[in-house]
Amino acid sequence: MADKRIFTAAQLAQHTHKDSLYVAIHGKVYDCSGFIDEHPGGEEVLLDEAGKDATESFEDVGHSDEARDIMSKLYVGEYQAGSGEKAKSTYASTPKPIPAADPVESGSKLQYVIALAVVAGAVLWKVIR
Numbered sequence: 001m002a003d004k005r006i007f008t009a010a011q012l013a014q015h016t017h018k019d020s021l022y023v024a025i026h027g028k029v030y031d032c033s034g035f036i037d038e039h040p041g042g043e044e045v046l047l048d049e050a051g052k053d054a055t056e057s058f059e060d061v062g063h064s065d066e067a068r069d070i071m072s073k074l075y076v077g078e079y080q081a082g083s084g085e086k087a088k089s090t091y092a093s094t095p096k097p098i099p100a101a102d103p104v105e106s107g108s109k110l111q112y113v114i115a116l117a118v119v120a121g122a123v124l125w126k127v128i129r
C-alpha cells in the first residue's frame with residue numbers, strides 16, 4: 001500500500017453522512033458509504049458510529065469472518081486518534097510527595113533517647129565513682 005491515508009479524529013468526524021460514512025475499527029478506517037444499505041445490522045447502527053472509533057461496538061456484536069472479509073474491501077486508511085490533538089501526558093508531571101515523618105512521633109522518640117542517655121549516664125557515674 002503505497003499511499004496509505006492517515007485520518008485524525010477530526011478528519012474522521014467529517015464523514016458522518018450516509019453518502020460519506022467512515023468508521024475506525026482497530027486503528028483502520030473503513031468507508032461504509034456503499035455498504036450501508038446492505039449492512040445486515042441495519043443502517044441505524046452504522047450511522048450511530050459514523051465518524052467515530054467503532055471498535056468496541058463492532059466487537060460487541062461479534063462480527064463473523066465474512067463481515068471482516070467485507071471490511072477489508074472498504075479499507076481506506078489508517079486511524080491516528082492522537083495526531084493533531086493535544087497529546088495526553090503518560091506520566092504525572094509532579095512526583096508524589098514523600099510523606100514527612102510525623103513530628104509528634106519523632107519528637108517523642110528523641111525524648112525517649114535522651115531519657116535513656118540520662119539513665120545510662122547516671123548508672124555509669126555511679127559505677128565509676
Ligand code: HEM
Binds near residue numbers: 057067
Ligand atoms: C466495516 C464495518 C462493518 C461491516 C463490514 C459489517 C458487516 C456485518 C455483517 C456481514 C453482518 C452479518 C453478521 C455477520 O456476518 O457477522 C453484520 C451484522 C451486524 N452488524 Fe455490522 N458491520 C460493520 C460495522 C458495524 C458496526 C460499527 C456496528 C455497530 C454497532 C455493527 C453492528 C451490527 C449489528 C447490530 C449486526 C446484527 C447482528 C445480528 O443480528 O446478529 N456493524 N455486520
